[in-house]
Structure formats: structure tokens, C-alpha cells
Amino acid sequence: MEAAAGECPGNLAGVQHIVLVLSGKGGVGKSTISTELALALRHAGKKVGILDVDLCGPSVPRMLRVQGRAVHQGDSGWVPVFVDREQSISLMSVGFLLEQPDEAVVWRGPKKNALIKQFVSDVAWGQLDYLVVDTPPGTSDEHMAVVDALRPYSPLGALVVTTPQAVSVGDVRRELTFCRKVGLRVIGLVENMSGFVCPHCSECTNIFSRGGGEELARHAGVPFLGSVPLDPELTRSLEDGRDFIQDFPDSPAFPALSSIAQKILSQTPAGLS
Amino acid sequence: MEEVPHDCPGADSAQAGRGASCQGCPNQRLCASGAGAAADPAIEEIKEKMKTVKHKILVLSGKGGVGKSTFSAHLAHGLAEDENTQVALLDIDICGPSIPKIMGLEGEQVRAKFKEGWEIFSDNLGVMSVGFLLSSPDDAVIWRGPKKNGMIKQFLRDVDWGEVDYLIVDTPPGTSDEHLSVVQYLAAAHIDGAVIITTPQEVSLQDVRKEISFCHKVKLPIIGVVENMSGFICPKCQKESQIFPPTTGGAEAMCQDLKIPLLGKVPLDPRIGKSCDKGQSFLVEAPDSPATVTYRSIIQRIQEFCSQRLPEGENLVGS
Numbered sequence: 001m002e003a004a005a006g007e008c009p010g011n012l013a014g015v016q017h018i019v020l021v022l023s024g025k026g027g028v029g030k031s032t033i034s035t036e037l038a039l040a041l042r043h044a045g046k047k048v049g050i051l052d053v054d055l056c057g058p059s060v061p062r063m064l065r066v067q068g069r070a071v072h073q074g075d076s077g078w079v080p081v082f083v084d085r086e087q088s089i090s091l092m093s094v095g096f097l098l099e100q101p102d103e104a105v106v107w108r109g110p111k112k113n114a115l116i117k118q119f120v121s122d123v124a125w126g127q128l129d130y131l132v133v134d135t136p137p138g139t140s141d142e143h144m145a146v147v148d149a150l151r152p153y154s155p156l157g158a159l160v161v162t163t164p165q166a167v168s169v170g171d172v173r174r175e176l177t178f179c180r181k182v183g184l185r186v187i188g189l190v191e192n193m194s195g196f197v198c199p200h201c202s203e204c205t206n207i208f209s210r211g212g213g214e215e216l217a218r219h220a221g222v223p224f225l226g227s228v229p230l231d232p233e234l235t236r237s238l239e240d241g242r243d244f245i246q247d248f249p250d251s252p253a254f255p256a257l258s259s260i261a262q263k264i265l266s267q268t269p270a271g272l273s
Numbered sequence: 274m275e276e277v278p279h280d281c282p283g284a285d286s287a288q289a290g291r292g293a294s295c296q297g298c299p300n301q302r303l304c305a306s307g308a309g310a311a312a313d314p315a316i317e318e319i320k321e322k323m324k325t326v327k328h329k330i331l332v333l334s335g336k337g338g339v340g341k342s343t344f345s346a347h348l349a350h351g352l353a354e355d356e357n358t359q360v361a362l363l364d365i366d367i368c369g370p371s372i373p374k375i376m377g378l379e380g381e382q383v384r385a386k387f388k389e390g391w392e393i394f395s396d397n398l399g400v401m402s403v404g405f406l407l408s409s410p411d412d413a414v415i416w417r418g419p420k421k422n423g424m425i426k427q428f429l430r431d432v433d434w435g436e437v438d439y440l441i442v443d444t445p446p447g448t449s450d451e452h453l454s455v456v457q458y459l460a461a462a463h464i465d466g467a468v469i470i471t472t473p474q475e476v477s478l479q480d481v482r483k484e485i486s487f488c489h490k491v492k493l494p495i496i497g498v499v500e501n502m503s504g505f506i507c508p509k510c511q512k513e514s515q516i517f518p519p520t521t522g523g524a525e526a527m528c529q530d531l532k533i534p535l536l537g538k539v540p541l542d543p544r545i546g547k548s549c550d551k552g553q554s555f556l557v558e559a560p561d562s563p564a565t566v567t568y569r570s571i572i573q574r575i576q577e578f579c580s581q582r583l584p585e586g587e588n589l590v591g592s
Contacts, residue, residue, distance in 0.1 A: 024368065024369050024413075025337065025338060025369055026336065026337010026338040026339075026369070026445070026446040027336060027337040027338010027339055027446075027472075028337075028338055031476075056335065056446070056447035056448050056449055056480070056483070057335050057336055057337070057446065057447060057479075057480040057483070059476050059479070059480070062475065062476065062479060063476070101479070101482075102482040102483055102485075102486050103483065103486060104335075104448045104483040104484065104486045104487040104490065105448065105483070106448045106449070106452075106453065106487055106490065107300065107449065108300050108303055108304070108418045108449065108450050108453065109417050109418030109419070109449075109450055110299040110300045110303060110418070111298060111299050111300040112449070113299065114299040136337075136446070136447065137337045137338075137368070137369060137445070137446060138368035138369060138445065139368045139413050139414060139415045140367075140368055140415070140416060140417065140418070140421070140450075141417050141418055141449075141450075143415075144415065144417065163338075165546045165549065165550050166374060166549075166550040167342070167343075167371050167374055167375060167546075167549050167550065168338075170371065170374050170379075170410060171368075171369040171371065173410055173411050174368070174369070174410075174411065174412065174413040174414070175413070176411070177411050177412065177413035178413045178415055181413065181415065196505065196514075196516060198507040198509065198510060198512070198514060199514060200507060200510050200512040200514070201507060201509050201510035201512070203507055203508070203509035203510065205505075205507065205508060205509075205543055206543060207505065207516075207541055207543045207546065208543075208546045209543075209546050209547060209550055230516055232514065232515060232516050232517075232518055235474055235516065235517055235518060236518050236520065238476060239474055239475050239476065239518065239520040239521075240520065
């Protein structure tokens, strides 16, 4: 029994807050930040859903060690994949719908738009404190589709991710324009891959330049939420689908990731379950 | 829930939009008006116009941020170091055009009329990107697929190509409109092959395998894979760290598995990012870097691949 899009009162009716994670640029860490944000919110006692609308490169399932799981149909729609026994994090991604993991989703715009609409309206998210929406790079079909589909639910806003160098900042400026044009509030800007501390001698090297994120935030008049340094333990955690927030509280990346989560939590009135 | 590709005949196939499983698909009309119908006349026009372009190379990756634009730009720089080699660099990343910045041409709007105009980097290196058509660095190109495809068609068809030895096409991440379009429009003009860029970690490789699968699907030859950000040497203590650990064997294991050549492994060098930010050639700025050595060896392998793939019926003296 399928829930027809638009007839249901809304599978997002039980979702308190929606946060989109965007960047104009690829490879800056959107999926990483989305995953870490979800883990941090869970540690703060929240129920979190993650909607991965990157149809060509769905990274989140692997980051939570649920790649290869199947998606089942329930009474109100498709049941998202639960990442843990307590069902505190749920996830929907095109990754779960592929027969072979290496299968390429080679679709033009309209089909991508249709699937994204279904992800929003036909997935039985249930009661969630937060829905984190991970997006692909760019300002195209997927972004327009997801913003349109989520508009009736008044998203909290967007976290925009960049890396320090000018080549990233150049694309992210355009993403900020996109947010303005579609009326999506920017909660703040995160600068990822901000320096690497050599584990052997502790020398910090700015592999991907420095300072671009903070400067862009200032130029664009959006809050700067912090710089997340490069940490191979973070990369490794994501490769293995581990809980970085739990396993590596001493990591140099931890304070910045926590502060991003704190910022999101502080956006919402206290007293919500 | 939407059926994923196993019933889809393929957006690029002759059956696109016409198969039984196409009924009710949101792309049906789009597909049926494209490859399935009489071929777009632009394809023949592009083939004609590109007769003077000897070699065409696509730079692809399933994954974003692995260094496609960086590599494309430096492949162009490297090839153009021989002043007798004419190189054209075309950036079809419509939403995130990085090439103008990396080539130090930001702020240059196309001075000549678009029909004739390529931005000239030097006498033998021309560059084209949607970035040159935007008046402000904050301008966002918020276009759906069909409009992006139209731009790509214009880039390929409405340009006076002249004699070009190498056309390098830099692409956005993914396997979508831009990729289908560029392969479709260049179908008759013969693409030498694709260079696929990745970084060592599985999160990248997972997307890159999809890109390889896309190449097989559209019958695009693969020149080989470049693994970027392969290890970092600390400038202070010279010890190596794996910032993006190859937890599943990196590109090497993937290439062995899929029987595709690994063209090289380029280490992380902070000077690469700096050069790109300043719009300078890293090969010139840091000739001693191990990354430069690797880039040059990869460029040579690509040249060797191309020289073995002259289209049938053509000879070296020119037609």
C-alpha cells in the first residue's frame, strides 16, 4: 500500500526541525558534517533522521555502516533504515535502492526531482527532533527539488560547508546566493579541512590554504560556526562507519563539531523532546 | 518508490523514452525527444567542426573535490609547455566553474564575441568556462538539466575550433545531465578517452566505481585513474601521514580489481592549493615537488595513449 504524495498529512508532520547541509563545492565534507552532526545530536539525546539526496554519490550509508540494507514498505510509507537498535538515527538514501553498489544512477533532472519528492513525502519518518538533509554539490535540480519539497515544512535553515581555499570559497559564494534566492536562511558557515597537525611533530600545515571560510562568512554576513581541522581518525571513522563523537572526544576535530551541534541545538527552544 | 535503473533502458540508448518501463517515468518525454528520436543535428555539426581537433580527453570522477579541475588545468599547462602544441581547456561544470580561478583568468569576461571567443591564456592555450559569462563572483547559476545541456551544446558547437591538438574537458562530479550531454554531443566526434580522478579513501572509490560503470555503459574508453591526495609529507619532519587513508586498498586495489591502468599517485603538497588559489601553474611554481614529478609522468602516459589512438582514416600529415 503506497502513500500517495500530497494526500498524506505529511510524513514530515512529526519532524520538529529540518537542517539542510549545502555547499557549492564538491568534496568539502557535507556528508561528513551531516553524519557527525547527526551523531552529536543523538549524543545530546535527540532523535535524528538523515535524508541523503545525493543521488549520484550517496555517501552516508557507508559512513554509518548500513550500506547494503534493504528498505521496506510500511503503512504510512517507506520505512527508513535505522542505524542503531535504539532507533535514534534513521536514514534514507538512494544507496539502499541500488541492486549493485557500483551501479551508477545515470539520470537526467526530472527523474532525480521525482525521487527526491518521494523521499520527502513517502518516507515514514515518524517522530523526529531533527531531520538533517545531505545534498550533492551544486545549485541545480536536486537542490531546487529538495527546497521546494521542504518549503511547506519551514526548514530551520542551511549549514553551508567550505574548505579554506579560494577555489572552494568561489563556489560557496554562489551557493549563498542560491540560499538567498530561494529564501533559505543560512544558520552558519563551517570551514572544514582547516589545517593538519602532523602526528609525528605537531607542526600544523595549512594544506588547503587558510582563512577563506571566516572571510567569506564576514563578506556574506552569515555566522561563522567554526573550523574543523583535518584528522585522519575522522576519515577512518567514516570509512569504518564508527561513531567518531563517541570514540574520539580528544580529537582536534571534536570541539568544532560539538560547537556546530550546539549551535543547532540553541536555535531551537528548550523543552522539546 | 521509483524504480532504479535496472528497468531503465538508459537515457542515452536508442530505446530511451520508448521502452515498456518508460511508461510513467518523469523523464519519458525528455528521453524520447533526445536519443530515441532522429539524432540531434548538433551532433553532426559538432563532428564537422571538431575535425580539426585531434585529441579529446574527458576528466571525470564520481566524487567531488578530488582534484578534477586541478588536474585538468595542469594537464593543459603541461601539454601547452610545448609551444607547438595547441591546447583547449573546456570547463563544463556549470554550477561550480573552478577553471577560471585555477588558470588565473578570474574576472575576465569573454571579450570576444562568444561565437569566436575563447579566453586566451597564452598563444597556444585557450580556456572556456561558464565562469567567464558571469558578471559577479556571487552570481549563482541555478539551472535545471535542460538549460545546462543547452549551454554545453553551445560550448561545443558555436566555437571556431581551429587546429587543436588536445581538447581537455573538465566535468562536475556525478553521472548526470552534463556527463550524458557531453558524451552524446561528442559521440560522433570521437573521444580518445577519460581520465578518472580519485582520492585514496573508500568514500571516494565508491563513487568512482560508479563513474567507471558509467564509462562502460556509454562505451567511453578509460585512459586510466589518477589517485590524488595520496599521502602527505610533513614539511617540517618529512614523515609521511595518510590523511585520507586507503582503508580498502586505495586506487591501486580498485584498478587491479577492475583491470584499469593506474596512471599515478599524486601526493598532497600544500603548494598545489596555493598555486590554484593564485591561478599559477604548480608545475612551474614547484618544479621540485614529488607531486610535479608524478603529474609530468601522468601527462606523458596520456600523450602516449592518445598517440596510439588516431582516428581511422587520418594520417599524421593531416587530412
